[in-house]
Amino acid sequence: MSAVTSRTRTGRARDSRIPPGLLALALGGFGIGLTEFVVAGLLPDIGDQFGIGETASGWIISAYALAVAVGAFAVTIATAQMPRKPVLVLLIVLFILGNAICALAPDYAVLLLGRVVAALCHGAFFGTGAVVAAALVTPERRARAIGLMFAGLTIANVVGVPVGTLVGERYGWRATFAAIAVIGVLVLAGIALMVPVGAGGAQPLDLADEARALRSPQVWLSLAVTVFGFGGMFGAFSLISYPLTRLSGYRDDALPWLLVLFGVGLVIGNVAGGVTADRARDSGLLVGLLALTVVMALFAVTAANSAFAAVLLFLMGVFGFGITPGIQARVLDHAPGAATLASSANIAAFNVGNALAAWLGGATLARGGAASPLVVGAIMAAVATGLLALARSIGPQRPTS
Numbered sequence: 001m002s003a004v005t006s007r008t009r010t011g012r013a014r015d016s017r018i019p020p021g022l023l024a025l026a027l028g029g030f031g032i033g034l035t036e037f038v039v040a041g042l043l044p045d046i047g048d049q050f051g052i053g054e055t056a057s058g059w060i061i062s063a064y065a066l067a068v069a070v071g072a073f074a075v076t077i078a079t080a081q082m083p084r085k086p087v088l089v090l091l092i093v094l095f096i097l098g099n100a101i102c103a104l105a106p107d108y109a110v111l112l113l114g115r116v117v118a119a120l121c122h123g124a125f126f127g128t129g130a131v132v133a134a135a136l137v138t139p140e141r142r143a144r145a146i147g148l149m150f151a152g153l154t155i156a157n158v159v160g161v162p163v164g165t166l167v168g169e170r171y172g173w174r175a176t177f178a179a180i181a182v183i184g185v186l187v188l189a190g191i192a193l194m195v196p197v198g199a200g201g202a203q204p205l206d207l208a209d210e211a212r213a214l215r216s217p218q219v220w221l222s223l224a225v226t227v228f229g230f231g232g233m234f235g236a237f238s239l240i241s242y243p244l245t246r247l248s249g250y251r252d253d254a255l256p257w258l259l260v261l262f263g264v265g266l267v268i269g270n271v272a273g274g275v276t277a278d279r280a281r282d283s284g285l286l287v288g289l290l291a292l293t294v295v296m297a298l299f300a301v302t303a304a305n306s307a308f309a310a311v312l313l314f315l316m317g318v319f320g321f322g323i324t325p326g327i328q329a330r331v332l333d334h335a336p337g338a339a340t341l342a343s344s345a346n347i348a349a350f351n352v353g354n355a356l357a358a359w360l361g362g363a364t365l366a367r368g369g370a371a372s373p374l375v376v377g378a379i380m381a382a383v384a385t386g387l388l389a390l391a392r393s394i395g396p397q398r399p400t401s
Contacts, residue, residue, distance in 0.1 A: 072123025231353015
C-alpha cells in the first residue's frame with residue numbers, strides 16, 4: 001500500500017493526494033491562459049490576412065480583456081441559480097464555442113466576436129473554479145489548491161504560448177485556435193467526470209448573500225491590492241519588450257526565450273505563494289509585494305545591464321505571481337458564504353489592473369523612456385503594499401466568523 005496520507009500535529013491522518021477534479025480545473029486554467037496570451041504572437045499573421053493595422057489588431061487583445069472584466073460579474077450573476085459543477089460545464093462550452101468561432105472566422109469582426117465569447121467564461125471560470133478547488137481539499141490546503149488551478153495559467157505562458165505560436169507559424173493561426181478548442185473538449189470531459197456533483201456547494205447561489213461580500217471593507221481592500229499589485233506587474237510585463245530591446249540590448253529573436261524565463265518564474269512563484277499563503281497569508285503577501293516593488297524599481301534603473309535584466313525579469317515573475325494564491329485566498333476568507341461573486345470580482349480586478357498599468361505605461365513611454373512601464377509597475381506595487389498594510393491595521397488577518 002503506497003503512502004498517500006500524512007499526519008497533522010494532532011496525529012490525524014490527512015489525505016495528501018491531488019483530487020482529480022483539481023487537475024481538470026488546472027487544465028482549464030491552462031486552456032484559458034493560452035487563449036488570452038497566445039494571440040500576441042499571432043497578431044502579425046492575423047493582421048496580414050484581414051488587412052488591418054496595428055491599432056485594429058490590438059483590439060483583439062483589448063476586447064478580450066474588457067470582456068473578461070464584464071463577464072466576471074455578468075456571467076456569475078446570470079448563473080447564480082445553478083449549482084457550481086453545471087456552471088463550470090457551461091463555461092467550458094462557451095470557451096470551446098468562442099475558440100471555434102475564431103478558428104473559422106471569415107473576417108475581422110467575427111474574429112472579435114469569437115474573442116469576446118471566449119473571454120466571457122474567463123472570470124467566472126476562475127472565480128467559480130477557485131471556490132470548487134478550495135472545497136476539494138482540507139481547509140489548511142485551500143491556498144495551495146487555488147494555486148494549483150492557477151498553475152495552469154502560468155504553465156500556459158511557459159509551454160503553451162511558445163508551442164501555440166509555433167503551431168500558428170507552421171499551420172496557420174486558425175490551427176492554434178482549433179487546437180485550443182480541442183483542449184477545451186478535454187477540460188469539459190475532465191470536469192464532467194472528475195469534479196464531484198456537490199463540490200463548492202450544490203445549491204443555487206443567493207445573490208443577496210453574495211452581494212453582502214461587496215460591502216466588506218476587507219474585500220474591497222483586497223480587490224484594490226489586486227488591481228495595483230498584480231496589475232502593476234502584468235501591466236509592466238505587457239510592455240516589457242521595450243526595455244529589453246531598447247535598453248538591455250536584446251535582439252527580437254531573444255524575446256521568446258526571455259519570456260520563457262519569465263514564465264518559469266511565474267510557475268515557481270505560484271507554487272511558493274500557495275504554500276506561503278497557507279502558513280502566513282497576509283505576512284507572505286506583504287513580503288511579496290515589497291519584493292515586487294524593489295525588483296521592478298531595480299529593473300528600471302539597471303535595465304541597461306542585460307544580465308541583470310534577465311535575472312530581474314525572472315524575479316518579477318516569481319514575486320508577481322507569488323501573490324496570486326494569497327490574494328485570492330484573502331478574498332475568499334473575508335467573504336464567507338458569498339465566495340463566488342467576490343472571487344469573480346477579484347478576477348475582474350486582475351484585468352482592470354492589467355489595463356490600467358498597460359495604459360499608464362504606454363502613456364509614459366514617449367516622455368519617460370523605455371523603462372517607464374517598470375517605473376509605473378513599481379509605483380503601483382508600492383501602492384498595493386500600503387493598501388495591504390492598511391487592511392491589516394483595521395481588522396484581523398482572518399475573519400473570526
